Amino acid sequence: MGTIGGEEMARWEKDEGGAKEERIVVSVRMRPLNATEMEKSDPSDWDCINDTTIVFKNSLPDRSVYPTAYTFDRVFACDCNTRRVYDEGAKEVALSVVSGINASIFAYGQTSSGKTYTMAGITEHAMEDIYDYMQKHEERDFVLRFSAMEIYNEAVRDLLSSDGSPPPLRLLDDPERGTVVEKLTEETPRDQWHLRELLSTCAAQRQVEETSLNETSSRSHQILRLTVESTARESKGRDSSSTLLAAVNFVDLAGSERASQASSAGNRLKEGCHINRSLLTLGTVIRKLSKGRTGHIPYRDSKLTRILQPFLGGNARTAIICTMSPARSHIEQSRNTLLFASCAKQVVINAQVNVVMSDKALVKHLQRELARLEHELRYPGSASFAHHSDALRDKDSQIKKMEREIKELMQQRDLAHSRLEDLLHAVADEQSSRRWEDWSRSPASHARGECEDALSISAAYQIPDFYSSRFDLSKESSEQRKRRIELPDEMEPPPRWSISSPPLHESILQPGNKDAEEHCKEVRCVEIHALSTTRSEEFFNLLSNDESESDLLPLTGECGLGDPAPGSEGAAGEQSIGTGTKTTDGVVKPCPGESSPLNSVQKIMSSRELILTRSRSCKASLMNSSILSWLEHVERDSKTPPKIAGEKLPGRPEEDESSRLPVASDYDVESEKLSAEVGGEADDHVIASSSAEDDGRKQLASDQEAQEGVLSEGHGAEKSIKNVGMDANVLCSLESSPSRWPLEFEGKQREIIQLWHACDVPLVHRTCFFLLFDGDPADSFYMEVECRRLSFLRNTFSRGGAGGDLVASSSRCLRREREMLCKQMRKKLSPEERERVYARWGVALSSKQRRLQLARRLWTATDLAHVAESASVVAKLTGFAERGQAMKEMFELSFTPQQIHKRSFSWMHGKSSSLV
Numbered sequence: 001m002g003t004i005g006g007e008e009m010a011r012w013e014k015d016e017g018g019a020k021e022e023r024i025v026v027s028v029r030m031r032p033l034n035a036t037e038m039e040k041s042d043p044s045d046w047d048c049i050n051d052t053t054i055v056f057k058n059s060l061p062d063r064s065v066y067p068t069a070y071t072f073d074r075v076f077a078c079d080c081n082t083r084r085v086y087d088e089g090a091k092e093v094a095l096s097v098v099s100g101i102n103a104s105i106f107a108y109g110q111t112s113s114g115k116t117y118t119m120a121g122i123t124e125h126a127m128e129d130i131y132d133y134m135q136k137h138e139e140r141d142f143v144l145r146f147s148a149m150e151i152y153n154e155a156v157r158d159l160l161s162s163d164g165s166p167p168p169l170r171l172l173d174d175p176e177r178g179t180v181v182e183k184l185t186e187e188t189p190r191d192q193w194h195l196r197e198l199l200s201t202c203a204a205q206r207q208v209e210e211t212s213l214n215e216t217s218s219r220s221h222q223i224l225r226l227t228v229e230s231t232a233r234e235s236k237g238r239d240s241s242s243t244l245l246a247a248v249n250f251v252d253l254a255g256s257e258r259a260s261q262a263s264s265a266g267n268r269l270k271e272g273c274h275i276n277r278s279l280l281t282l283g284t285v286i287r288k289l290s291k292g293r294t295g296h297i298p299y300r301d302s303k304l305t306r307i308l309q310p311f312l313g314g315n316a317r318t319a320i321i322c323t324m325s326p327a328r329s330h331i332e333q334s335r336n337t338l339l340f341a342s343c344a345k346q347v348v349i350n351a352q353v354n355v356v357m358s359d360k361a362l363v364k365h366l367q368r369e370l371a372r373l374e375h376e377l378r379y380p381g382s383a384s385f386a387h388h389s390d391a392l393r394d395k396d397s398q399i400k401k402m403e404r405e406i407k408e409l410m411q412q413r414d415l416a417h418s419r420l421e422d423l424l425h426a427v428a429d430e431q432s433s434r435r436w437e438d439w440s441r442s443p444a445s446h447a448r449g450e451c452e453d454a455l456s457i458s459a460a461y462q463i464p465d466f467y468s469s470r471f472d473l474s475k476e477s478s479e480q481r482k483r484r485i486e487l488p489d490e491m492e493p494p495p496r497w498s499i500s501s502p503p504l505h506e507s508i509l510q511p512g513n514k515d516a517e518e519h520c521k522e523v524r525c526v527e528i529h530a531l532s533t534t535r536s537e538e539f540f541n542l543l544s545n546d547e548s549e550s551d552l553l554p555l556t557g558e559c560g561l562g563d564p565a566p567g568s569e570g571a572a573g574e575q576s577i578g579t580g581t582k583t584t585d586g587v588v589k590p591c592p593g594e595s596s597p598l599n600s601v602q603k604i605m606s607s608r609e610l611i612l613t614r615s616r617s618c619k620a621s622l623m624n625s626s627i628l629s630w631l632e633h634v635e636r637d638s639k640t641p642p643k644i645a646g647e648k649l650p651g652r653p654e655e656d657e658s659s660r661l662p663v664a665s666d667y668d669v670e671s672e673k674l675s676a677e678v679g680g681e682a683d684d685h686v687i688a689s690s691s692a693e694d695d696g697r698k699q700l701a702s703d704q705e706a707q708e709g710v711l712s713e714g715h716g717a718e719k720s721i722k723n724v725g726m727d728a729n730v731l732c733s734l735e736s737s738p739s740r741w742p743l744e745f746e747g748k749q750r751e752i753i754q755l756w757h758a759c760d761v762p763l764v765h766r767t768c769f770f771l772l773f774d775g776d777p778a779d780s781f782y783m784e785v786e787c788r789r790l791s792f793l794r795n796t797f798s799r800g801g802a803g804g805d806l807v808a809s810s811s812r813c814l815r816r817e818r819e820m821l822c823k824q825m826r827k828k829l830s831p832e833e834r835e836r837v838y839a840r841w842g843v844a845l846s847s848k849q850r851r852l853q854l855a856r857r858l859w860t861a862t863d864l865a866h867v868a869e870s871a872s873v874v875a876k877l878t879g880f881a882e883r884g885q886a887m888k889e890m891f892e893l894s895f896t897p898q899q900i901h902k903r904s905f906s907w908m909h910g911k912s913s914s915l916v
């Protein structure tokens, strides 16, 4: 133990005196059977099986509920000497006193169990060790003070009093020191021998009487207290000197006894009552302390607990040695002792070093503390303040840094997760495609042909339901809201358009159409958000590795479809429109030999031109719920909707011919120029064909190839466009564009439109897709998916066999969808609106079946103006425009091979269903 002062002192103060939580050290010592017990052949029922456990070894049936084994810090068998008991059960605690920590050693047990015998030895050994310690630490100056008292019949007696019969001492409550015994003699032993003498005096003074159990029974509680005060010699007399001050109590309790067993009477009985009462209080205090320091602890119920209050579960280390007799005759008392010991070992104590500063040191310390506090009050930004604020800032920056790291980690995790998902989806889709192809070639697929029709229809008719189920605006996310079609300010829809109608599916969804519901469920929505670009790239990489692509695009150079503008012919039904012919389902098909190269050029022109001309307002107007408003808008401004080359927009005033771009016939000359300039690649794919419908689909592939060929030429294509008279502004825009996405988008869009046409894709699907994907780079993923699916279907159609049946089925499905739209016209459009739409679409007002005529003209051409116009009408009729916008994610790849048996690709098409 070194000097405590200066820095050490400050450190000690910081550590709150080195206080640490520990428990009372509890040991059990069993004495040998005494002569009386042996005479009575009282058997020994207890056995110390190891250093910590004592067991009740009686094999007789025991009716009690007491445990048979008890474990403590240490247990000492009969043959253990007191030295060992002291060394292992009390020494460490007793010697705490020299370190400035209060300590108490208790001996507890029934009468005649050996308390006095044990405690006398322990006190002696402790005194020896303390003196030994003092001798070994000459750097410190020690001062010992010794006092002794006994509590006999609840009276405190001074055992060092020279008076023969001293009066009982009073207990005083000192605010600083707690309970103090007034006028208690305190001796300062000169040396170890002097202390021994004092101990002898105490023993002689103590109340001892003979009882039936113990010839020298102690009838009082004895408390011997040795106070140790130590100061470092080198700091003595200096301002910074400090003193360690602590006391150790050696408490030899009176033995609990049963009056019957002790055969006590008279004074012995009275003594026994006091003893038992005070021991009972001690037991209560210990029990309450063992459950934590909550509630009232009855220290004041006895003089014993009142005097020992500071040492019981307080600022003192404590050791309790419980003594017991092994005799069976004392089984009950022994068990009580063990229960007390069990309770005591639960008590948590909080001993700390007690430092006493010299008056000078104390004054100086207090002055320094006062000055520091005053300084802090006057200058809030002082060093300590600054220190704290700096620490706070550091912590804040640490927190922010950690938050950033967490965010980054979460993003990385999400990214990895979504990539994994994409890869899994891609793999699953590829497997699905292959399985489906295999299956479609199998006889089973033909056998199912009988009910294709109904399935196709139901699947087609469930589309509005599909959309309506996803158009719940109350659940619309902010992203969806952002994507939702916006109405231009100047084009507020007139009130009549806002009349809500029940969802289309309610009127047309056929009962029992469970397959249709399944189709909806199978559509998987994958979040792409900010990762869409990355995911698209990954997806394209996957696609580029997919060799099946080449199979899906048979190069059959045949007649391409013309681009008959709606309204270019007023006839209905089977009448021809333009130079093309109309099939029974109203789909306009071109005549063989119509200029496919011209179509290609037109498509390129349209897509190129759209880069500039398809303004937001234009697109928005197409998407708006108000067709009428849109029509009015078109009539006011001849330059919108898009100035699609070579087409006559429905409703466009005839006198505006001069302002529009060249019509198809204008291209006859220009197309030749283009063909020559693009190296004839487009021409290579265009071969005249005499077939009308199926061949038309094949021609679409040819057109597509031609278009891709032109697009792939890059600047060459632009040059060609320039030659056909494109606005110079368009070219400037193209050349200055930092990204090729707009070009790719337009190309992809046209490709999809043609594939829709070729595959008889349901009009509702076309409409939703067209309106949703408006050129956002993030759309590339969906558009590529759509292309892949449609190419797959087209490839299937072109193979003949089962594909031929599927074509017929899809055509029927499309025809019924047009009938559905026809019915919706009556519900969704007022008579006046219908008239205007008829006029715009070239349906003669005097003709019959006008609604059917209109329905059959929708989506019958592939030029962008026609498509946009058709989409706006279908959107209005199906309520798409009223309900808002669908989630783009539902257009993702969603083939589900596991559910092929349900005849459903989740691709929400009658077509896909009819394929199965």
Ligand SMILES: Nc1ncnc2c1ncn2[C@@H]1O[C@H](COP(=O)(O)OP(=O)(O)OP(=O)(O)O)[C@@H](O)[C@H]1O
Residues within 6 Å of the ligand: 030, 031, 032, 034, 078, 109, 110, 111, 112, 113, 114, 115, 116, 117, 118, 214, 216, 217, 218, 219, 253, 254, 255, 256, 323
């Ligand atoms: N471990 C022991 N080894 C040998 N003898 C012992 C042992 N413990 C106690 N004794 C003897 O047993 C007798 C009773 O011991 P002691 O007086 O210490 O009991 P006690 O618990 O103090 O009783 P009381 O409460 O009545 O004062 C004594 O004669 C003592 O010498």
